[in-house]
Amino acid sequence: MDINVKLKPQSERGSLPSDDNQLGFGRIFTDHMFVVDYHEGKWKNARIMPFGPFSLSPASLVLHYGQEIFEGMKAFRQENKKDVSFFRPEKNAKRMVDSAIRLDMEPFPEEHFLTGLNKLVNIERDWVPNSHGTSLYLRPTLIATESVLGLKSSSDYRFYIILSPVGPYFSEGFKPIKIYVEPSYVRAVHGGIGEAKTGGNYAASLLALKKARASGCSQVLWLDAKEHKYIEEVGTMNQFFVMDDIIYTAPTDGTVLKGVTRESVLQLAKDQGYKVKEEYLAIDQVIDGIKNGALSEAFGAGTAASIAPVGELRYKEKVYQINNNRVGPISEKLYELLTGIQYGRIKDEYGWNVLVKDD
Template identity: 50%
Template sequence: MQEIKIELTKTPKQKPQDQSKLGFGKIFTDHMYIMPYNKEHGWHDPKIVPYQPITLEPSAMVFHYGQEMFEGLKAYKTEDGRVLLFRPDKNIARANHSNDRLCIPEIPADDFLNALKTLVKVDKDWIPTQPGTSLYIRPFVIATDPFLGVRPSDTYLFIIILSPSGAYYESGLDPVKIWIEDDYVRAVRGGIGEAKTGGNYVASLAAQVKAHDEGYSQVLWLDGVERKYIEEVGAMNIFFKINGKVVTPMLNGSILPGVTRASCIDLCKHWGMEVEERRISVDELVEAAKSGALEECWGSGTAAVISPVGALRYEDTVMEIGGGGIGPVSQKLYDTVTGLQTGKVEDTFGWTVEVDG
């Protein structure tokens, strides 16, 4: 594990006074982590420096071919003052899976975790404490070769920035309305859908704009081949409770393997619920809604944690779920996951990692 050099800012910024107005991803802390890569030295010379602009050549390959990876996780402060990360090993493993798919060199897991813990420790006073808030952590890698040929870059930057944030959706835990997209597609099996990279998100914007114009919070994607099987929401994985069973689309190469998704599956099984990871068609979903078998629906993701879904729209059919309210499983998952993250619920799973000091 490499030693991190730390340069503290001489001009600290004023921290937000009103935590109820943090929003999501708008405010950034005093420091950032940065580590370069080249073929001669590999990943080397990690530093924590004051938060600042980065300088790149206009020909840097990230601008032209989109070779980049990003991750998202959070740090939380407990009532007794400890700082916790939630399943960072899962994010690190997923980051390196994305790196592998995108031809980016693997980041040693020990260096990755040390970077997360050290940066959060340096800026721990930025962690908000109001219920529903957290310190969002954004690690990312960009290709930096000044070259216009199409190939993997030989040089990269691994950067981590921090953002004190409130709820991802302004409505908080209020159920959201989701638009099932039947025109555009996000990803196909064999593509980069299971990697966490910007290309997947820019592919979603046109449908997202359309959904927002119709009064819907997010887009639920169908598979890119048959256009009939449920995949995931733009910023979340998706779950349904149908006839007492928890059903979620199986990982098939075009769906992001969410950390919160895995936690929901583990918790539901721990509670004795039957969980099915399988293909589910939109026709099955519509029929379940018509018959009353669709009892509950929620999204899961690092940013939103658990987001109850009160209505789904597919073509001209609007499916109201659970009377448009928060279902009992959604509520229990939200309470348990956030309780584990903030230390209010005993962690019997070994999911939390304490940031020392």
């Protein structure tokens, strides 16, 4: 794939805020983006160009039927302050192909995804912030651009990657968050699109998120669509519980996103000698566990937040505190290991970090 590079003049480029505390999450964008179009059966015109608005037909299929998918991943400034590494980027490239297939879109080839991403991030190296808990968030996106109102799969697509320097996802930092258990709305059904990373899943979640925020919680914990009983995942994270010293998370059997962090946490936990089970827990089991002391910790895991300890569940007007609203030892250990590898503080025995190469 040839990539045509057209950079902004140096004098027009932006820079990181002087204080990393001003980064927030996903509000600041770097100077350039990677864009490539699919037309007449071919990916064409791969380019790196200044970040800015697109011109799209108002009839584009993405705007009417939501044919779109995306990824969320990060590049981390390493301990030596010079190198920058991706974390398991091939997993996101592959998941994006799987999402494309589910939404009947033209998948963007994995090797081109990784090449375009490396070239863009290499150009934008100076945008990777330095301090602990910060990173460069990477947002590959695929949208349906054919201009037609009849319901069909698009014949034309645009794939693009934009980059945003970010601080911690939750303003709390690495402190316990509050989670709202949604009793009636659902996120995903078996046979649906829950496993795909597509905008529709997040659009469907917003009304419940508003309820969660109104009750002082940061995210929604989703229950299964059939019985409103089994715990699936949180808004932007896979959910874990420690019950009777076993680490539980829901299986990925169609409704839950196959999180890269989830897979990494399961591996780290097993290698630390913890017992892990990919099994459904019922919300009543979790509440009983909180009451009788069997449930010692809960945490969410995802790219945006890495590991977020959960200190409180709100379910049907009742509040349940977990571990006295303190960070538990297993959450802390897994957080230290995961972020230690990501920032290069701990030796990466797994080959998960992929250095951004000069090219």
